[in-house]
Amino acid sequence: MRATVLHAPRDIRLDTLPDPDLQDDTDAIVRVVAACVCGSDLWPYRGVNKIRKPQQIGHEFIGVVERTGTAVSGVQEGDFVIAPFLFSDNTCAHCEAGVQTSCVNGGGYDGCQAELVRVPWADGTLVAVPGDVDEALLPHLLTLSDVFPTGHHAAVSAGVTAGSTVAVVGDGAVGLSAVLAAKRLGASTVIAMSRHEPRQEVARRFGADHVVETRGKEGAEAVKEILGGIGADAVLECVGTGDSMKQAFRAVRPGGTVGYVGMPHDVELNIPVMFFTNTGLRGGVAPVRAYLDELLPDVLAGDIAPGEVFDLSLPLDRVADGYQAMDERTAIKSYLAV
Amino acid sequence: MRATVLHAPRDIRLDTLPDPDLQDDTDAIVRVVAACVCGSDLWPYRGVNKIRKPQQIGHEFIGVVERTGTAVSGVQEGDFVIAPFLFSDNTCAHCEAGVQTSCVNGGGYDGCQAELVRVPWADGTLVAVPGDVDEALLPHLLTLSDVFPTGHHAAVSAGVTAGSTVAVVGDGAVGLSAVLAAKRLGASTVIAMSRHEPRQEVARRFGADHVVETRGKEGAEAVKEILGGIGADAVLECVGTGDSMKQAFRAVRPGGTVGYVGMPHDVELNIPVMFFTNTGLRGGVAPVRAYLDELLPDVLAGDIAPGEVFDLSLPLDRVADGYQAMDERTAIKSYLAV
Numbered sequence: 001m002r003a004t005v006l007h008a009p010r011d012i013r014l015d016t017l018p019d020p021d022l023q024d025d026t027d028a029i030v031r032v033v034a035a036c037v038c039g040s041d042l043w044p045y046r047g048v049n050k051i052r053k054p055q056q057i058g059h060e061f062i063g064v065v066e067r068t069g070t071a072v073s074g075v076q077e078g079d080f081v082i083a084p085f086l087f088s089d090n091t092c093a094h095c096e097a098g099v100q101t102s103c104v105n106g107g108g109y110d111g112c113q114a115e116l117v118r119v120p121w122a123d124g125t126l127v128a129v130p131g132d133v134d135e136a137l138l139p140h141l142l143t144l145s146d147v148f149p150t151g152h153h154a155a156v157s158a159g160v161t162a163g164s165t166v167a168v169v170g171d172g173a174v175g176l177s178a179v180l181a182a183k184r185l186g187a188s189t190v191i192a193m194s195r196h197e198p199r200q201e202v203a204r205r206f207g208a209d210h211v212v213e214t215r216g217k218e219g220a221e222a223v224k225e226i227l228g229g230i231g232a233d234a235v236l237e238c239v240g241t242g243d244s245m246k247q248a249f250r251a252v253r254p255g256g257t258v259g260y261v262g263m264p265h266d267v268e269l270n271i272p273v274m275f276f277t278n279t280g281l282r283g284g285v286a287p288v289r290a291y292l293d294e295l296l297p298d299v300l301a302g303d304i305a306p307g308e309v310f311d312l313s314l315p316l317d318r319v320a321d322g323y324q325a326m327d328e329r330t331a332i333k334s335y336l337a338v
Numbered sequence: 339m340r341a342t343v344l345h346a347p348r349d350i351r352l353d354t355l356p357d358p359d360l361q362d363d364t365d366a367i368v369r370v371v372a373a374c375v376c377g378s379d380l381w382p383y384r385g386v387n388k389i390r391k392p393q394q395i396g397h398e399f400i401g402v403v404e405r406t407g408t409a410v411s412g413v414q415e416g417d418f419v420i421a422p423f424l425f426s427d428n429t430c431a432h433c434e435a436g437v438q439t440s441c442v443n444g445g446g447y448d449g450c451q452a453e454l455v456r457v458p459w460a461d462g463t464l465v466a467v468p469g470d471v472d473e474a475l476l477p478h479l480l481t482l483s484d485v486f487p488t489g490h491h492a493a494v495s496a497g498v499t500a501g502s503t504v505a506v507v508g509d510g511a512v513g514l515s516a517v518l519a520a521k522r523l524g525a526s527t528v529i530a531m532s533r534h535e536p537r538q539e540v541a542r543r544f545g546a547d548h549v550v551e552t553r554g555k556e557g558a559e560a561v562k563e564i565l566g567g568i569g570a571d572a573v574l575e576c577v578g579t580g581d582s583m584k585q586a587f588r589a590v591r592p593g594g595t596v597g598y599v600g601m602p603h604d605v606e607l608n609i610p611v612m613f614f615t616n617t618g619l620r621g622g623v624a625p626v627r628a629y630l631d632e633l634l635p636d637v638l639a640g641d642i643a644p645g646e647v648f649d650l651s652l653p654l655d656r657v658a659d660g661y662q663a664m665d666e667r668t669a670i671k672s673y674l675a676v
Contacts, residue, residue, distance in 0.1 A: 093568045094592050099616055102592035157618065230431045254432050254440035257620065264609045271602045275622040278437055280495065282595065282618030 003114030004319045007054045009047030010327070012320045017056070020110065020118035025069035026089075028122035030081060032338040034142050035061040035113045036310070037322050038085075039172050040263055045323055048265070056111025059085040060145040062138065063117070063338075065126070074123035080133045081126040082296070083112070083119060084288035085146040090124030098290040100124075113319055115338055127292045129300070139307025139335055140299045143177065144292060147333065148306040150261050151177025151238065152295065153286035155185055158234035158259025162186030167212075167223050167231075167251045170238030171199040173309040173333035174261060176206055178236040180306055183207030184298070191223055191232065193247070199332060202308055220250035227253070234259060237283070242266045252279050259283045310335040341452030342657045345392045347385030348665070350658050355394070358448065358456035363407035364427075366460035368419060370676040372480050373399040373451045374648070375660050376423075377510050378601055383661055386603070394449025397423040398483040400476065401455070401676075403464070412461035418471045419464040420634070421450070421457060422626035423484040428462030436628040438462075451657055453676055465630045467638070477645025477673055478637045481515065482630060485671065486644035488599050489515025489576065490633065491624035493523055496572035496597025500524030505561050505569075505589045506546075508576030509537040511647040511671035512599060514544055516574040518644055521545030522636070529561055529570065531585070537670060540646055558588035565591075572597060575621070580604045590617050597621045648673040 005015045020029060035058050043049045044057065065079045075081055088095050088103035095103050103124075109117050119125055129141060151174050160166055166182040168175050171194035182190050183206065191210045192203035200211045212222045224231055231253035237245055240262025248258045249270070260283040269281065298304050312331035314322050315338075322334030343353045358367060373396050381387045382395065403417045413419055426433050426441035433441050441462075447455050457463055467479060489512050498504055504520040506513050509532035520528050521544065529548045530541035538549045550560045562569055569591035575582055578600025586596045587608070598621040607619065636642050650669035652660050660672030 093566060097568070097571075097591065097593055099591075099593035102615060157616075228431060230435070233435075253435065253437075255435055255437035255625075260613070264613050267609050269607060269609070271605050271607070274619075275598070275602050277440060278495075278620075278622035278625070280618060280620030281612075282616075282620065284613040284616035287593075287616070 001115040002316065003111055004057050005054050006044055006051060006057045008051060010045060012045065012057070012323050014317050014319055020116050022067060022069050023118065024120060025071040026121050026123065027069045028065050028072055028075060028119045028126065029067045030063040030083065030117050030119055030126070031066045032061045032063040032112065032115055032117060034138050034338060035316070035336045036142055037113070037326055037334040037336070038146060039174060041323070042327055045327065056114065058111050058113030059109060060142065060147070061112040061117060062142050062145060066116070068122060072122045075126045075128050079128040081128050082141060082144045082292060083117070083126055084292070086288070087120045087125040088289055089121045090289060095124065098287060100287045100289040101285045113316065113336060125289065127296065129296070137299070139310045140305055142335065143306040143309060144295060144299060146288060147173045147309060148177045148181070149288040149291040149295060150174050150286040152181035152291055154178045154236035154238055154259040154261040154283055155181040155234070156259070157283035158236055158257045160185045160187055160234045163188045164233045165189045165227050166234045166236065167191040167193060168236045168238060169193050169244050169248045169251070170262060171196055171203065172238065175236070175238035176202050176309050176332070177306055178238050179203050179208050180206035180304060182236065184304060189227065191226055193219060198311065202332065205308060215247060217250065219247060223251045232256060238262050240264050240267070242268060245269070249274070249279060254278055257282055261286060309333045313337065339453040340654065341449055342395050343392050344382055344389060344395045346389060348383060350383060350395070350661050352655050352657055358454050360405060360407050361456065362458060363409040364459050364461065365407045366403050366410055366413060366457045366464065367405040368401040368421065368455050368457055368464070369404045370399045370401040370450065370453055370455060372476050372676060373654070373674045374480055375451070375664055375672040375674070376484060377512060379661070380665055383665065394452065396449050396451030397447060398480065398485070399450040399455060400480050400483060404454070406460060410460045413464045413466050417466040419466050420479060420482045420630060421455070421464055422630070424626070425458045425463040426627055427459045428627060433462065436625060438625045438627040439623045451654065451674060463627065465634065467634070475637070477648045478643055480673065481644040481647060482633060482637060484626060485511045485647060486515045486519070487626040487629040487633060488512050488624040490519035490629055492516045492574040492576055492597040492599040492621055493519040493572070494597070495621035496574055496595045498523045498525055498572045501526045502571045503527045503565050504572045504574060505529040505531060506574045506576060507531050507582050507586045507589070508600060509534055509541065510576065513574070513576035514540050514647050514670070515644055516576050517541050517546050518544035518642060520574065522642060527565065529564060531557060536649065540670065543646060553585060555588065557585060561589045570594060576600050578602050578605070580606060583607070587611070587617060592616055595620055599624060647671045651675065
């Protein structure tokens with residue numbers, strides 16, 4: 001099969017590798033229909049995460065089940081499936097608590113920007129899409145493997161409910177997804193913090209009521225001005241840097257919560273300030289599987305169109321261009337047709 | 339009036355000071371009926387917080403309104419009142435959001451282990467107890483000024499609801515109050531972490547289902563063993579040291595929340611672990627005023643007896659003994675009859 005392999009920083013290639021095979025009777029092999037590039041793929045791409053040897057990459061995909069192990073009963077050959085970016089048995093105590101990312105049998109795939117993927121614990125992991133799948137739905141369905149549920153997780157973690165005021169830090173695909181998720185959960189006011197015109201446009205299409213272009217203290221003041229002098233009930237931190245976390249805590253109101261889903265790099269917290277202002281921090285790596293039962297019907301019904309985060313669509317053999325465009329911020333998120 | 343003054347570390351005296359007077363038309367003067375010593379009073383008592391000059395101390399009290407400013411209409415002379423440990427106008431945006439501890443007009447009293455206290459923003463701060471007050475209720479009512487709502491805040495911040503599994507770190511008066519609060523909110527299992535027999539006894543009276551005496555990794559393992567192999571949904575951190583916070587995060591399950599109310603001293607957080615396990619942190623200084631409408635009726639009805647945290651009752655002129663007993667951990671919490 002053809003599969004994307006990262007050889008060295010910014011050296012990414014579509015190589016020919018052996019097809020994956022069933023290894024356990026709970027496995028499935030899925031033929032990928034579409035994959036995409038995640039902001040977190042850019043950490044190793046840029047060499048921030050060390051690359052010791054060539055490694056397959058990619059963790060978001062949708063596809064069609066090609067083969068299943070003998071113990072698999074929940075999905076079968078020919079099913080169109082969504083694959084959460086981590087696999088899980090969906091039966092252990094952590095899975096039952098809705099934290100499939102901590103599944104005792106869970107883990108990551110070998111790499112999904114490829115033609116075939118072996119999915120361990122297929123029954124606990126894959127979610128079949130009922131009926132025929134309209135091609136126009138593919139980008140929206142693909143977001144369900146990671147980016148949209150991750151934005152949703154930021155909103156849920158920050159306690160967004162009907163009437164909440166929300167500020168979103170980060171205008172990447174996750175931040176934009178968080179805007180859509182917050183609106184979907186009934187937020188009364190959503191403020192997108194973005195200084196990039198094309199991203200502002202997507203944010204507005206996703207329901208952002210306001211866009212704040214300034215950052216730092218000035219940005220926080222702008223948020224407060226919109227919200228009657230106090231900060232937001234919920235701030236969704238969708239970047240993961242020290243600066244973005246600082247920005248988030250500057251923009252949250254006393255008693256509010258920062259929901260964070262950006263993988264933290266050099267983040268420091270001012271605990272005394274958090275204590276005296278009762279500002280909380282919740283979030284982490286999104287338990288996508290937990291959210292699919294709720295989110296998939298909305299996508300199938302056309303109530304939400306999370307696939308609008310894709311502004312570049314390429315065939316798999318141009319995967320390197322997909323990375324480069326995201327690295328240079330000329331694309332928000334790259335869709336790869338396989 | 340007689341008032342408690344901290345002169346130097348462990349040098350605490352009942353001095354004679356001028357009576358406080360009304361300063362603003364929103365003030366009230368309250369004659370104290372009972373006050374008490376807080377764990378946080380021990381920080382300056384022990385010299386951990388610097389003492390530059392003699393200072394009045396104490397922030398928990400109940401009493402009878404003696405005089406009110408011309409703008410006060412919510413309480414009147416003769417009312418028996420509970421005073422949250424911080425005053426607030428109860429009308430600003432933060433107060434309306436239930437975070438009276440961040441009131442734009444809020445602050446602390448001059449010192450409440452005294453015969454008289456000036457209460458700014460009396461209407462927004464004081465809560466009158468309806469009807470005649472039975473003397474037997476005094477200790478329970480006194481806990482409503484701080485310690486019981488603080489335990490309640492830990493439980494609320496950690497998201498305790500019906501069926502939650504809860505571990506409580508800290509067996510001081512706040513930790514014990516947190517046990518009672520968690521049970522009151524419907525927790526199915528409450529584990530008190532305590533190695534002191536008299537405190538274990540109070541914890542059990544307050545509804546603790548289990549007591550864990552061990553600490554560190556061993557303590558966390560004991561919690562997990564009780565809870566079917568995973569940690570607690572909610573851990574209530576009621577101490578504020580680096581060790582107690584570490585203990586809390588060791589005992590919480592993936593996806594769970596640490597509710598913290600111990601004023602943090604040298605606390606560090608392992609953010610990557612929090613991120614990958616989706617363990618959150620919420621809490622802070624308790625907005626007592628927000629909780630009184632909910633908690634006072636339960637005390638008046640005799641449904642809860644939070645005053646059992648007091649195991650030493652002294653007249654005000656023995657306040658120094660009350661501090662010493664708590665400092666040496668021979669008393670859980672000292673009640674001062676004024």
